Amino acid sequence: MKEGLGVQVDRISGALSGRFKIPPPPTIAARLIGNNQISFSHFRNLESRPESSAPPEREEGFVLCASLTATRFSRVCLAGRAQSVLQSPGEAYLFDLTSQYEISLDAQFDNVRFQISQAAIDEMAYEKGIGRVGGLHSKYFGQQDQILHHLAQTILPVIENTSAVTTAFVEYIALAFHDHVIYTYGGVRKGGQAVGGLSPWQLRRACDFIEANLAGDPSIQALSAECGLSTSYFTRAFRLSKGMTPHQWIIQRRISRGKSLLRDPRLTLAEIAQLCGFVDQSHFGRHFVRATGTTPAQARRDGRSRG
Structure with a gap:
């Protein structure tokens, strides 16, 4: 049975609230194919705490965070490897949801969070005549990505006031995001699709x-x-x-x-x-x-x- 889009949005927002001990972040989503969606959240922490986030529920999908402000995390643990991270605007932080990760909550941060499932990546790529995209991979954690940064700035006012735009606009941003990630992080070569x-x-x-x-x-x-x-x-x-x-x-x-x-x-x-x-x-x-x-x-x- 298909899960309603509103139910999926509430599930994502509630999970982020529980894992990061923050109020449920405003979240919107677009469903372009079947039951697969792309979600956008205004993901921020306004209160420093001497603890870490809970690990995510494992699923076949990816998260990209576009930072809106400069933030230093004392500890970010990815696949068992811990490091400190200085997060800067214009940089993208890719998380694979099949791997365990956690971040320290001793820093205040402000991001736009993009989430896409592997199924959505593949089904939308199939529509374009592209074969299966074997996951998303960044050159390094926090690589420069001005396109994602601009997409974040474009979608942010919509996340905060969903009634101000059409569904078609949110879907258009979702399509642009999918195009960007498969070519930038999915290893797909840009071709001359007629x-x-x-x-x-x-x-x-x-x-x-x-x-x-x-x-x-x-x-x-x-x-x-x-x-x-x-x-x-x-x-x-x-x-x-x-x-x-x-x-x-x-x-x-x-x-x-x-x-x-x-x-x-x-x-x-x-x-x-x-x-x-x-x-x-x-x-x-x-x-x-x-x-x-x-x-x-x-x-x-x-x-x-x-x-």
């Missing part, structure tokens, strides 16, 4: 599906299924066809629908926001100003004066 744009019927079906579900939260997984494509292929093909990601297109169409609904004086701004799929009136307003340079209220007034 990806064309969507066919006319696929593009029409994807856009129609988005229009029909604007008030909800259309996901890349659902869109790719409508077109009979894998999530990774669909995302690349959609961007080639439209010149933007599915998430960007969804926001653009929501703004367009909002402009149309502003002409109806019977609708409040809060009602328009809900009909367009925004969380609330404030969320609608922020995106509207970003796209048009004016507020929804001003746009409505301007439309009335022109009328």
